[in-house]
Amino acid sequence: MTLPFDPPTGLAPRLSLFASETPAEAIPDSVMQSWVLHLIDTLACAAAGSRLPLAQSVATYARQQGSGRPLIGGGSSGPMLAAFANAFAANLLDFDDGFEHDGKGMGHPGASLVAAGLAALGDAPVTGRAFLTALVLGAEINNRLILSVQPSAKRFVEVYGIGQHQSVGAAVTYARLKGLGAPQMSNALNLAASLSAVPSLHKYNWFTRPIISLKDFVAPSAQAGVQGVDLALAGLQGPADIFEGPQGFWRMVGSDHFAPDLLTEGLCHDWYAGDGAVKTYPACRWIAPVLEAFDTVLAESGAPFDRIARIEVHSFADVAAKMAYPAPANAIDAQFSLPHLMTCQALGLEAGLPWFTPDALDQPETAQLATRLSFHTDPEMDAAMRGVGRRPQARVELTLTDGGHHSCRIDAPLGGALRPVSAETVHAKAARLMAQAGIPHPETLLTSLADISEVEDIRPLIAPFFTQPDAPRFS
Structure with a gap:
């Protein structure tokens, strides 16, 4: 054209x-x-x-x-x-x-x-x-x-x-x-x-x-x-x-x-x-590989929170310098706090709004996990992030109280061109977020939104996003 x-x-x-x-x-x-x-x-x-x-x-x-x-x-x-x-x-x-x-x-x-x-x-x-x-x-x-x-x-x-x-x-x-x-x-x-x-x-x-x-x-x-x-x-x-x-x-x-x-x-x-x-974690993209790697080793181990003995995060230097803060003050602060985010993962909280409620921000397990968490700069990963490509990577090592060990390396965030996700994955993520927000019948609304290019007037279609749904507003 x-x-x-x-x-x-x-x-x-x-x-x-x-x-x-x-x-x-x-x-x-x-x-x-x-x-x-x-x-x-x-x-x-x-x-x-x-x-x-x-x-x-x-x-x-x-x-x-x-x-x-x-x-x-x-x-x-x-x-x-x-x-x-x-x-x-x-x-x-x-x-x-x-x-x-x-x-x-x-x-x-x-x-x-x-x-x-x-x-x-x-x-x-x-x-x-x-x-x-x-x-x-x-x-x-x-x-x-x-x-x-x-x-x-x-x-x-x-x-x-x-x-x-x-x-x-x-x-x-x-x-x-x-x-x-x-x-x-x-x-x-x-x-x-x-x-x-x-x-x-x-x-x-x-x-x-x-x-x-x-x-x-x-x-x-x-x-x-x-x-x-x-x-x-x-x-x-x-x-x-x-x-x-x-x-x-x-x-x-x-x-x-x-x-x-x-x-x-x-x-x-x-x-x-x-x-x-499309992001698959509610967090800074720089640490998405850490979160995906941690999810992977958690799934492999099947271990509950109290069986985690040690977690080693290997990534670029800014992860240790900027993302290790263990006591986030609010939702934005929490998106740049690996101790908080990884605690939410280890506790099985659904990604999205549940990671940033007042209860999640005050969970005592974050301080406990922080004592088991260490950060290490990987020279190769640091070079990849500091180069013109600015590509975040990570490896997570999980050791359990019984001596079990699990490891996972992620070389690029999920959801981009290097590792795309399907439309079905995007819809599933959106349905979860809409349900968390209290929007009624999210699956039906998503079906209509998928055909938005055929709609003669989008205003009635998107109106549910502008109402005040019957869901908790946190204060």
């Missing part, structure tokens, strides 16, 4: 023409179907995340600022803060999707893009095909942008951000659904990029816990995307082309490298929107 128009010069104008004019028919069905799964995964993660106190605090704040756009879990706010709150809920469990290319994870696009898309819904019907098209086009530019600004390994250690680029992807999705033409969309993308947060990975409070509440910055990006579009609609002028030149967006987000061709080459032919990943 070729571009159905003559490409202009300039990065922002060309991206905007692609985003505003590309018809749904130009998108491969496989890419559209992948974003059906991303949408399902994001909505389910947001439904469960919305039950936690931090999400409720954000939702309360958003409701105080206006109304008109529904919030997942109940209530409404203005478009900008609805996008912020819904993205925050989607990312709160750290169970939401990712963009993964050649095994390297880069951000959580679904949270920002879906939240921006939901913020565009108003009084008029929106077809499922139009909604999915806006998500795919937002993801395509989002994914190309983060690939184009990937820093060197040296710069990554100095400064890096997770979700700053997602303001542009969110703006594409929101602008497409608002019907902006190419010139106005170009201005909106430039404004959204200007509103991006500063890179913050190395300022997560790794050593001064608790971890920062905004962590991956998907919520500020969703807000910036919506705000950039609304400011353009209000007549404000942004930079002429924020992506161009030696002082462009790549430099603003701290990179020392920019590959502009990755932004525009092969548009409508090479689809990066399909390079998605």
Whole structure:
């Protein structure tokens, strides 16, 4: 498929023409179907995340600022803060999707893009095909942008951000659904990029816990995307082309490298929107291999918690330095605490919301397991993580009180292109999260969501996510 128009010069104008004019028919069905799964995964993660106190605090704040756009879990706010709150809920469990290319994870696009898309819904019907098209086009530019600004390994250690680029992807999705033409969309993308947060990975409070509440910055990006579009609609002028030149967006987000061709080459032919990943654990992706390896040795041993004598985690250096904290203060802190997460596994708690309830955070077994847990830096794994591929790996050694020993090594997180999972796995995960959130009849709703591209108006279909289901809200 070729571009159905003559490409202009300039990065922002060309991206905007692609985003505003590309018809749904130009998108491969496989890419559209992948974003059906991303949408399902994001909505389910947001439904469960919305039950936690931090999400409720954000939702309360958003409701105080206006109304008109529904919030997942109940209530409404203005478009900008609805996008912020819904993205925050989607990312709160750290169970939401990712963009993964050649095994390297880069951000959580679904949270920002879906939240921006939901913020565009108003009084008029929106077809499922139009909604999915806006998500795919937002993801395509989002994914190309983060690939184009990937820093060197040296710069990554100095400064890096997770979700700053997602303001542009969110703006594409929101602008497409608002019907902006190419010139106005170009201005909106430039404004959204200007509103991006500063890179913050190395300022997560790794050593001064608790971890920062905004962590991956998907919520500020969703807000910036919506705000950039609304400011353009209000007549404000942004930079002429924020992506161009030696002082462009790549430099603003701290990179020392920019590959502009990755932004525009092969548009409508090479689809990066399909390079998605689905998380199988509600935790930082860096430690997913540890959790999978531990699940494997637990299953092999069949040992209950009190028969665990010793656990050795072998991985890259940051796991020992940043993920060994044994006393998380809240759900976000817990997602970066292997003693807490592995205790939840050893106790057989269902992954998702049950790992982050007040009872789970206060479980005395975490302190007990921490005394049996040791961390070791594997030079090979450390090199793999510190290289350009940034691929997390791990090996877990489990020793039982009777002397039994079990070992497992994981070389890449499950759920990405290197180790994909099926649509059925995504549906099963979503059904569990929806049930945890108290949404009635999750299997029936999932069946309808799977056919969302055929729906004439998605608003009634997704309405159950915006009610206040009869499930506990933890305080």
